[in-house]
Each structure stands twice: as structure tokens, then as C-alpha cells.
Amino acid sequence: MHPTLLQGLIRHFNSEIPQKKMCGQLIFVTHETALLDAEAKNAALRRDQVYLTEKDASGAARLYSVAEFNERNNLNMRKRYLQGRYGALPALGSFKD
Numbered sequence: 001m002h003p004t005l006l007q008g009l010i011r012h013f014n015s016e017i018p019q020k021k022m023c024g025q026l027i028f029v030t031h032e033t034a035l036l037d038a039e040a041k042n043a044a045l046r047r048d049q050v051y052l053t054e055k056d057a058s059g060a061a062r063l064y065s066v067a068e069f070n071e072r073n074n075l076n077m078r079k080r081y082l083q084g085r086y087g088a089l090p091a092l093g094s095f096k097d
Helices: 003-014 077-082
Strands: 051-055 061-065
Touching: none
Parallel strands: none
Antiparallel strands: 051 061
């Protein structure tokens, strides 16, 4: 899905419409880091809506929220994720030539 379309879909689910009688829930998996890139006030996703997974040495996956890192909300989540601040980076050492 195109990143702009995906951001619009997420914003639709996050929007507050007073006349809405039912609330929706959207759960999805993506590798689209652009969703983490927006400034905090315009971000499609809040920090408490972003969950990452990381495997340990035995191959068991751990699920955790970016909100667990107790950082200021105005920090760039995408940049910090790509720097490895939240873990969940791929282990490329297992590839062979």
C-alpha cells in the first residue's frame, strides 16, 4: 500500500468524530518506516500505538511498545528506530555469500 494512502487510513481510524456510535480498531504489520517519520503533532501514529518485535538468541520473539522507552514525544521515532535506539533491528550476520 502506498505510504500516503496508509497514513490517511490510519488518520481515519484515529480521528475523533463526535457522532460516531462505534469505534474501530486497526491492527496491522508493516515495514514502512515512513509512518514513524512525521512530527509528533502531525504523526499518523502515537508512540503508544507503535509496537516492535525482537527475537532473542533462542528465537523467541518479544513484543514491546515504543512508549516503554519514556522519551519526549517530539523526538523523531523513525530516526531513532533506524539508529537502533529501540532495538528490533535485523541481524544481517546470518546471510552467507
